[in-house]
Amino acid sequence: MKADWNTFWVKVVDATGETVYMVLVTLALSAVLGMVVGLALYATRKGGVLQNRVVFAVLNALINVVRPVPFIIAIVALSPVTRSVVGTMIGTDAAVFPMVVVATFGVARIVESNLLSVEPGVVEAARAMGASPLRIVLTVLVPEALGPLILGFTFMLVALIDFSAVAGTVGGGGVGNLAMTYGYLRFDTSVMVVAVAVLVVLVQLAQLLGNLLARKVLRR
Amino acid sequence: MIELRDVTKTFPQGKGEGGGLRAVDHVSLHVPRGSVYGIVGHSGAGKSTLLRLINHLEEPTSGSVLVGGADLGALGERGRRQVRQSIGMVFQQFNLFRSRTVLGNVAYPLKVAGASRAEARERAAEVLRFVGLDGHARRYPEQLSGGQRQRVGIARALATSPGVLLCDEATSALDPQTTHEVLALLERVNRELGITIVLITHEMDVVRSLCDRVAVMADGKVVESGGVYEVFSRPQHPTTEAFVRSALHDRPDGPALERLRARHGGRLVTVPVTGDAAGGHELSRLLREHAVDFTVAHAGVGEVQNRPLGSVTLELRGAEADIDAVVARLGGLEKAGAR
Ligand SMILES: Nc1ncnc2c1ncn2[C@@H]1O[C@H](COP(=O)(O)OP(=O)(O)OP(=O)(O)O)[C@@H](O)[C@H]1O
Ligand SMILES: [Mg+2]
Numbered sequence: 001m002k003a004d005w006n007t008f009w010v011k012v013v014d015a016t017g018e019t020v021y022m023v024l025v026t027l028a029l030s031a032v033l034g035m036v037v038g039l040a041l042y043a044t045r046k047g048g049v050l051q052n053r054v055v056f057a058v059l060n061a062l063i064n065v066v067r068p069v070p071f072i073i074a075i076v077a078l079s080p081v082t083r084s085v086v087g088t089m090i091g092t093d094a095a096v097f098p099m100v101v102v103a104t105f106g107v108a109r110i111v112e113s114n115l116l117s118v119e120p121g122v123v124e125a126a127r128a129m130g131a132s133p134l135r136i137v138l139t140v141l142v143p144e145a146l147g148p149l150i151l152g153f154t155f156m157l158v159a160l161i162d163f164s165a166v167a168g169t170v171g172g173g174g175v176g177n178l179a180m181t182y183g184y185l186r187f188d189t190s191v192m193v194v195a196v197a198v199l200v201v202l203v204q205l206a207q208l209l210g211n212l213l214a215r216k217v218l219r220r
Numbered sequence: 221m222i223e224l225r226d227v228t229k230t231f232p233q234g235k236g237e238g239g240g241l242r243a244v245d246h247v248s249l250h251v252p253r254g255s256v257y258g259i260v261g262h263s264g265a266g267k268s269t270l271l272r273l274i275n276h277l278e279e280p281t282s283g284s285v286l287v288g289g290a291d292l293g294a295l296g297e298r299g300r301r302q303v304r305q306s307i308g309m310v311f312q313q314f315n316l317f318r319s320r321t322v323l324g325n326v327a328y329p330l331k332v333a334g335a336s337r338a339e340a341r342e343r344a345a346e347v348l349r350f351v352g353l354d355g356h357a358r359r360y361p362e363q364l365s366g367g368q369r370q371r372v373g374i375a376r377a378l379a380t381s382p383g384v385l386l387c388d389e390a391t392s393a394l395d396p397q398t399t400h401e402v403l404a405l406l407e408r409v410n411r412e413l414g415i416t417i418v419l420i421t422h423e424m425d426v427v428r429s430l431c432d433r434v435a436v437m438a439d440g441k442v443v444e445s446g447g448v449y450e451v452f453s454r455p456q457h458p459t460t461e462a463f464v465r466s467a468l469h470d471r472p473d474g475p476a477l478e479r480l481r482a483r484h485g486g487r488l489v490t491v492p493v494t495g496d497a498a499g500g501h502e503l504s505r506l507l508r509e510h511a512v513d514f515t516v517a518h519a520g521v522g523e524v525q526n527r528p529l530g531s532v533t534l535e536l537r538g539a540e541a542d543i544d545a546v547v548a549r550l551g552g553l554e555k556a557g558a559r
Contacts, residue, residue, distance in 0.1 A: 130301035130305040
């Protein structure tokens, strides 16, 4: 039973909407959480403005444990937690949870490394002006690192589209789910092709948007 | 204006043991209000650390730092930040905010000090006029030349009308022409605005054209300090000597001295040249008295604080006994040959 494209396109649009929803919600949540964790990492490291060996070691270890885990394993491993937090293990919201967890630590690393790449001299200049640590982070470090930060977030966004498709294959909804249930299980090549095309287009759009923004910030 | 009392800064080194590295070692220093104070010394002597102690970017391990009467060590972090707002700092690598325009850079310290957006912009524009960059307010740092960037750096440091300006090798990244412009600007900062300047430099020219007083650092210690002319005309420490020599090229040394010896058969003596006319008369009288002839073999004389400083190396010819007599008499005045 192949898809009837006269009516099936509605499903494609719905699935695309779900994917976009999952990705954007995850991006928003992980951007905020990842920013906080990344700033904490930056500030508590040796020589940082709020140097704290214990906090740094814990965060650092946590990231190093979470990051190398393949996403598909993370979904399964986190599923008991997902059930207790979200209330269910299937659907888009259930998919968002592990995505946020994994993405938060990814974003944290991106934020940390980009802040570290800001020349120490500018921080020194701001300190010499009497700026407080919090002000330095918000008005010097973040603006100075904004270009590469945007590119880092773009990288994360593209990864999230990939994650959402993976989540879709294990009951998460969205384009991945469509490809799985119709394209794979029912051997419908046309659905598979369309699903892949949608993912490619989404990734291209994300990358284009990120590049444009970064170029604007970097003035080149 | 600035008073360092027996200040020491020790950096922890490696894994705890070993006592650490003493970057600044029991330094006491007084910088009078309105003066331009130079700090010179070899790389690693502790100059930057000393400068950073003045605005407490670095906490002293012991000793106290007073700026404008305020004891920074006695203040809390908040109070220290307040004091820092009245101390400008200029850096070798400019350290401008790339994400901000020229105006934004200069306005930033004003915002830190609590000025409103309008006040900050107005004051920033005023300071940019002072440094001659009012036409560049909307540009970004990467669109400026090195000299212009440093002028932005200076404008930024002046924005909050500080009483003190700290310059860490402010001209070391600039070519000679631009260095000259920046030095002229710093001179105006001192003369017209009455701001006390402490500057670190490797260049004798900077000290010569700008400073009233100078401190020479070696291994974390201030080994000599005082008026620029006094310190440079009578260098006591090898560091000071090397510094003066590198600037004046007045005393032939090593191979240069060998070449002079090969070229000149007679006795070589080096005679200092100072602003003091009596010394010159004394020399010519001596030579006449003993019927000793001379040829100038080597000379280097420059001006420090509008007074000549340097030396000439003369080849003396005449009877051996007469030359001995001249050299013996000169003895009080100079040392024969290279220093
Ligand atoms: N934060 C720090 N931690 C450890 N050691 C430091 C630190 N800052 C400076 N030092 C050490 O202190 C000594 C003095 O350094 P400082 O930067 O004050 O020298 P400097 O005279 O300014 O040299 P240069 O002319 O090369 O700038 C050096 O041995 C340096 O390695
Ligand atoms: Mg230095």
